[in-house]
Amino acid sequence: MRISSPWTTKNKLLKQAATFFALGSFSLTAIAAPLDKSNIEFIGPLGENMQVKPFQTPHGQAIINNLLEQLQRNTQSVSVFGKKHSWQPFNKVNALTLGGLQALKFNIETRRFSQGTLTIKGVESAQLFIDAKLQKGDNHTYSLSLTNGSHSVILVAQQVANWNNVSLDFEPNADTDNITINTSTTQRLSAVQLFDAPTVSGLSLAPDAKQYVTSTRSYSNKTANQANVVTELKNSQNQTLYRFEGQQPSNIAWSPDNKFLVYTLGNELKQLNRKNLSIKTLAEGLEGASNFNFYDNSSLIFSWSKSPEDNNSLTKHYKGLQDRWSYARNVSQLYMLDTHSGLIKALSQGPISHSFEDAHTNRGKVLMSRQVMVMQASTHPETELVELDLQSNKITSFGKFKTFNHAKYVNKDVYVVAGPDFKNGAGRALPKGMLANNYDGQLYLLSDNGKNVKALSKQFDPAIGELHVLDNGDALIKVTEQDTQPLYLFDLSKQRFKKLNTGLDIVEQFSYSHERNPQVLLSGTTASTPQQLKRLNISKNKTDLIWDSKPLAYANTQIPTLEEFNFTNKDGVEITGRVYLPTNLDKTKKHPALVYYYGGTSPVTRGFTGRYPFNLWAENGYVVYVLQPTGATGFGQKFSAQHVNAWGDYTASDIIQGTQAFLKKYDFVDSKKVGNLGASYGGFMTMLLATKTDMFSASIAHAGISNLTSYWGEGWWGYLYSGEASKNSFPWNNAKLYSEHSPVFHADKVTTPLLLLHGDSDTNVPIGESLTMYTALKLLNKDVDLIEYKGADHQIFARDKRFDWWNTMLAYFDKHLKGEPQWWDAMYSGK
Incomplete structure (x- = not known):
């Protein structure tokens, strides 16, 4: 057994053993060694006028759990009922019994998986937490299994007869179980941090850029596998205007006139007035509805899917290759909803699902994609791009394609993202005879109802991913560029790509405004820095930091060198x-x-x-x-x-x-x-x-x-x-x-x-x-x-x-x- 921390012992034999252990020249696992009190912090008494201790109430554990979060913070003091209490070295404490609650805090550092027994002596009533988890023990003796890393330890004491008699002893299971204790505020990066840290899981910027919505997801020991999600409406000064409590909104869309924000809550469509924050229900019974987009100020286009009834049959007769998919027989069509009356009308129908690509309000057109047939027996199922005229209900086909990702209107033409083989290989930039990889997204411009195509990215190595079109026709795109995922702006008039300065290696999500000088709200990370939320001014190609997860979840954390x-x-x-x-x-x-x-x-x-x-x-x-x-x-x-x-x-x-x-x-x-x-x-x-x-x-x-x-x-x-x-x-x-x-x-x-x-x-x-x-x-x-x-x-x-x-x-x-x-x-x- 090698123990790196100093020990405070009263027994000469233990002191000699500790010396041998530190030198690594002596091994003995049967001795439990007291932990050095100088490497433990003490705070208290907290709530010294407390007549009834938490353990004497039916809500004792909940009371302690609520205090725990404050004790865990890397702060020098804690305020309780208006009184400030400071942490101090445990070896400086010279008291018998104290009122209220007291707490001990220290870190255990391991360099390998280590096991042992921690025994707390001199305490009548206390709770031990390691990495915010309550430990189960018998008579204040706890069996520990500690992974390689930094572990925070907090002992909340409720009843102690004499603090001079309190000690914490650790007995390792084997000579390889080596621990170090300290009170440092610096810790090694942990799995809990990486998973539990708050992250922006959704964002949406208003057309006028004066408001935005963010959803932040986090986890904790308390919620276990259930995420804690908070969605907020904020102004351009990052002040919270409205916070969604309980059930969280989805399918967020902003009206073009900047008056309303709509979202779904369960199977209902809600409308929030951006001026007075009043809310009303626009429609109900929308199970299976998703992807809401404003067509104009008073109507929305959305997808509505329907699953077939379960007939409880003993057999399933496969209709085609895709029928193995659990969702293969679901049919999704496009619908339009009037926000004033709540009336909904179908825009597409039939056995084949239709997907929304884009809408052109001035021309009264909707761009849709659909599979050519149900259950296609092909390694490259064909997708048809069609345009619906809302006045005549006429459908115009732009073509059927073996490779197709998505499409957007640009003036009278259409941007398309697809593989190099799109339109008979229009985007190929390969030696003769070499087969293209159609996962390598390319950008195209379709004109004359799909009759003409122009490849825009043949000399552009990054793979095109997500595509949006600004009001001036330029394309805002997210790409895969080597091992990064940045944003680029495609200048339609100059036919060139410009990389935007986000300061991030990976742009995870982004949303843009419809101003003359558009802004972009985006979140992402670098290989060595955790998630940030930024606002990008496209014309200036400059970002401002809005939110940073590092001080919230990774303060004083060691990050590897890259x-x-x-x-x-x-x-x-x-x-x-x-x-x-x-x-x-x-x-x-x-x-x-x-x-x-x-x-x-x-x-x-x-x-x-x-x-x-x-x-x-x-x-x-x-x-x-x-x-x-x-x-x-x-x-x-x-x-x-x-x-x-x-x-x-x-x-x-x-x-x-x-x-x-x-x-x-x-x-x-x-x-x-x-x-x-x-x-x-x-x-x-x-x-x-x-x-x-x-x-x-x-x-x-x-x-x-x-x-x-x-x-x-x-x-x-x-x-x-x-x-x-x-x-x-x-x-x-x-x-x-x-x-x-x-x-x-x-x-x-x-x-x-x-x-x-x-x-x-x-x-x-x-x-x-x-x-x-x-x-x-x-x-x-x-x-x-x-x-x-x-x-x-x-x-x-x-x-x-x-x-x-x-x-x-x-x-x-x-x-x-x-x-x-x-x-x-x-x-x-x-x-």
């Missing part, structure tokens, strides 16, 4: 990447590393957090290398087109070469302690790499594909995705592609320990993909584990599952890359 690391592969192509370095990394020592990738059609973007928390991994002692292998969008059409019919060929080579280059540059990384992981297509890559190289010491595949044929046939969107990834290739005409690139066909070559993670309700990549690989490797007597998450689909969303999932990955790597199996054993040994 470095750019690119290399040139064997084909002479630069492969970009980035490296996260743990805080205060000692480069004279060797450290374990993790290599992360996706390998599908999208790059791994530079979000501060997400499903795969690179910053958290780094703060857990790993050097983290993230690379963008060949085939991703955002690097130009030729780069993304190499994803087609490759299924890991270029990607695996890039990952292997990139890891070799990474190890050469970062010589403080232990080449024998490198792990790799990926999800979905990245999970497929992890399995495939395990059949090609033994350079990794441990591997994790989440929701990975082991057999291309079964994924193609069983995954809800398997055949659709394969329509690009395996373009024109099928099991019957290219069996070699499907077999030779499927990891399970090469399972006998695997030598690396492999962890398979999968949700048992995954419809995108069915769990059978992991079961197949697990079966093969088990029969081959390979080192393989399979963890199945109950009720989880392709992604792990629920808070409790997310924490368990993150812990599982780190515990597995700690076992194999750090030689620390205790965390993994605590989670799964004997289960």
Whole structure:
């Protein structure tokens, strides 16, 4: 046992043992050592005139829970009933009994998973909280299991006979369970911070930019898996005008005349008067209604879907490929609602769903898209773009397209976002004979009712995503540019793209005004800074900060250092990447590393957090290398087109070469302690790499594909995705592609320990993909584990599952890359 903090002891033997422990030359686990009081803070008495203590009431725990939040804050004092109380070192306290409540506070720092017993002596009634969670103990003795990181400890004492006799003793379970205690306000980044921190989950800017709506989502131990969402209407000075309590609004839309804000609340459509904040109900019974847009000041266009009645049949006769989808038989049509009378009229009808693209009020036209037929048996279902004349009800078709994302009016023409193959390859910028990757979005201008097309982005490498049109016809677009997602302005008159200065790597959401000099409200992050809300003046190309989550949730938090690391592969192509370095990394020592990738059609973007928390991994002692292998969008059409019919060929080579280059540059990384992981297509890559190289010491595949044929046939969107990834290739005409690139066909070559993670309700990549690989490797007597998450689909969303999932990955790597199996054993040994 090694203990880093000083101990205060009265026993000479304990003092000698502590010296040995600190030097690492003596190991003894049977001794419980008192924690140093100088590293513990004390506050009290709080509410000293309290005649009845909380534990003497039927609401005792609720009273303590409400006080806890104030005690947790990194402030020097706490105000209670008008009296200010300051924190002081516990070793300075010289009191017998005190009135009211008292509290102790300190941090436990661990550098590995540690277990032990904390015993609190001299306290008759108290509650112990670690990381804001109430601990259950017997006679003030608590069994602790602490993950690698910083842990806040608060003891709320209600009854103490003599504070001089109060002590806190920690007895580790083993000599490896090393803890340090301190009162520092600085902490290491934690999983709880990354998940629970408040984030802007919705935003909408008024046409005149004088008001905006934001929804902020956060989580806590109290709400568990239930998010706490707060939606507010604010003015341009960021003052709250109205706060939505209880049920939260959705489908927010602003009237063009700037008088009203409409939104749905349950199945009702509400209207809020922006001047006097009065609210009235416009319509009821709108179950299945969504996507409300003002057509003019007194009417809205929206989508209204209808699910078929459940006939409780014992069988289901499939009508087509899409019928596997749970929503395939839902039909959605467009409707128009009059805000004065509440009358609703249908704009589209029939067995085929229609989607709203845009409306042109001056011309009385509505732009819609629809599938050509129900249940199309095609790897590239056709989408038809049509225009509805509201006066004559005449429908004009602009064409049927194998690739189509969305469309918007621009004057008399139409902007379209689609892949390079749109309109017979109008957007292709590829060598002859090379197949395009139609996930690489391009911008087009359609004119003369779709007869003429002009490709606008053939020489623009970023992939076009979300599109909006300003009043002057310029396009405001969100793109994927390498591993960033910035905003660009397409100047229609000059036919050129201009990058907007948002100061963010990833623009998550944005909304714009309809002024002469439009403004943009946007939220996003960088790779090393958490979410911010900003207002952008397009003409000045300058942003103002409105809201920042860092001081709210990440104050005094250590964030890893980020470095750019690119290399040139064997084909002479630069492969970009980035490296996260743990805080205060000692480069004279060797450290374990993790290599992360996706390998599908999208790059791994530079979000501060997400499903795969690179910053958290780094703060857990790993050097983290993230690379963008060949085939991703955002690097130009030729780069993304190499994803087609490759299924890991270029990607695996890039990952292997990139890891070799990474190890050469970062010589403080232990080449024998490198792990790799990926999800979905990245999970497929992890399995495939395990059949090609033994350079990794441990591997994790989440929701990975082991057999291309079964994924193609069983995954809800398997055949659709394969329509690009395996373009024109099928099991019957290219069996070699499907077999030779499927990891399970090469399972006998695997030598690396492999962890398979999968949700048992995954419809995108069915769990059978992991079961197949697990079966093969088990029969081959390979080192393989399979963890199945109950009720989880392709992604792990629920808070409790997310924490368990993150812990599982780190515990597995700690076992194999750090030689620390205790965390993994605590989670799964004997289960």
